[in-house]
Amino acid sequence: MTCCEVCGNDYELAFTVETKDGARHVFDCFSCAIHRMAPICEHCRVQIVGQGVEADGQFFCGAHCAREEGKVGIVDKVGSLA
Numbered sequence: 001m002t003c004c005e006v007c008g009n010d011y012e013l014a015f016t017v018e019t020k021d022g023a024r025h026v027f028d029c030f031s032c033a034i035h036r037m038a039p040i041c042e043h044c045r046v047q048i049v050g051q052g053v054e055a056d057g058q059f060f061c062g063a064h065c066a067r068e069e070g071k072v073g074i075v076d077k078v079g080s081l082a
């Protein structure tokens with residue numbers, strides 16, 4: 001059996017997330033996965049569940065927060081498709 005590494009729930013439908021550096025994480029639900037895996041916005045500290053933006057190795061929930069932290073030239077990609 002596999003136990004969720006966040007809440008310890010022993011759940012037969014638990015799933016594994018494998019990151020690109022080869023680490024494996026086991027979760028029983030997406031909210032636990034988000035709790036463990038989602039990056040934190042460097043500006044407003046919200047957990048980033050959507051795409052977010054990355055600048056200089058830092059994650060932000062959106063271009064607005066990136067700009068607030070002095071990152072220039074960041075624009076939201078969402079909605080920019082023709």
Ligand SMILES: [Zn+2]
Pocket residue numbers: 004005006007008009027028029032
């Ligand atoms: Zn869990």
Ligand SMILES: [Zn+2]
Pocket residue numbers: 041042043044045046060061062065
């Ligand atoms: Zn933010």
